[in-house]
Amino acid sequence: MLAISESTGRDxxxxxxxxxxxxxxxxxxxxxxxxxxxxxxxxxAARKRLAGCGIEGEYLLYVGTIEPRKNLERLLLAFDRxxxxxxxxxxxxxxxxxxxxCEGFEKTLAGLPAAARxxxxxxxxxxxxxxxxxxxxxxxxxxxxxxxxFGLPVLEAMACGCPVVTSNTSSLPELAGTAAxxxxxxxxxxxAAAISDVLADPVERERMRREGFRQAERFSWEATARxxxxxxxxxxxxx
Numbered sequence: 001m002l003a004i005s006e007s008t009g010r011d012x013x014x015x016x017x018x019x020x021x022x023x024x025x026x027x028x029x030x031x032x033x034x035x036x037x038x039x040x041x042x043x044x045a046a047r048k049r050l051a052g053c054g055i056e057g058e059y060l061l062y063v064g065t066i067e068p069r070k071n072l073e074r075l076l077l078a079f080d081r082x083x084x085x086x087x088x089x090x091x092x093x094x095x096x097x098x099x100x101x102c103e104g105f106e107k108t109l110a111g112l113p114a115a116a117r118x119x120x121x122x123x124x125x126x127x128x129x130x131x132x133x134x135x136x137x138x139x140x141x142x143x144x145x146x147x148x149x150f151g152l153p154v155l156e157a158m159a160c161g162c163p164v165v166t167s168n169t170s171s172l173p174e175l176a177g178t179a180a181x182x183x184x185x186x187x188x189x190x191x192a193a194a195i196s197d198v199l200a201d202p203v204e205r206e207r208m209r210r211e212g213f214r215q216a217e218r219f220s221w222e223a224t225a226r227x228x229x230x231x232x233x234x235x236x237x238x239x
Contacts (some may be wrong), residue, residue, distance in 0.1 A: 001081035004028050004150045005171035030155040037161040038136045046133035059091040061138035063153045067099030071144045073108040078118045081192035088197050097124045121144050135160035140198050144185045158212030163205045165194045179211035
C-alpha cells in the first residue's frame with residue numbers, strides 16, 4: 001500500500017488495521033517549473049495581472065476548495081482578529097471554488113464587521129498560471145486545514161518564496177518542517193496569533209522564505225516517480 005505522507009500511512013494502520021510493514025510512504029512533489037520565485041520584472045508584471053483581477057496591495061492568501069475540512073470559518077474569524085491587532089492594511093484573498101457544505105462559511109462571512117468583509121476578495125476560478133502570481137505577491141499563505149493527507153499548496157507557496165502559516169495537525173507539520181509557523185486549527189486565537197506574529201516580523205518572514213525554498217526542494221515529482229517505480233519492481237520480483 002502506498003501512502004502520500006507518514007500521517008496518511010499511520011491513518012491506514014490505525015483506521016483500517018493495515019499491516020504497518022506493508023505501507024510505503026512516497027511523498028508527492030511540487031512542480032518547480034510552474035511554482036518558482038519571480039524576479040523584480042516578473043513581480044511587476046504579476047502586479048499588473050493581479051490588478052486586472054481586482055487584487056492590489058498587501059494580502060494574505062488561501063488557495064483551495066471552500067469546504068468544512070479546510071476550516072475557513074475560523075480563518076475568517078482569525079482574519080478579523082488580526083485586523084483588530086493592528087494589521088488593517090492587509091486583504092484576505094480566498095482563491096478556490098465552492099465545495100460542499102459552504103453554508104457555515106457564508107454565514108460566518110456575513111457576520112463579520114463590514115470593514116473586514118470589504119477587505120476579503122473571493123475568486124472561485126483562477127487560471128493555473130495565475131497561482132504563481134498569487135503565491136509570489138502574498139505577504140503570507142494561510143492554510144488552516146483540520147486534516148490533509150498531503151497539503152500540496154503548502155509546498156507550492158514555499159517554492160514561490162511565500163511564508164506559510166498552517167496547522168499543527170495531520171500531514172502538515174511533516175510537509176512544513178521548521179519553515180512554517182504552525183497553529184492549532186481548532187483555536188481562532190492560535191491562528192490569529194500565528195498570522196499576526198509573521199506579519200509583524202519581516203526578519204522572520206525572510207527566514208521562512210529561505211527555509212521554505214529548501215523545504216520545497218525536498219519534494220520533487222522525479223523522486224515520487226523513481227520511488228514508486230522501485231516499489232512496483234520490488235512487488236513484481238516477489239511474485
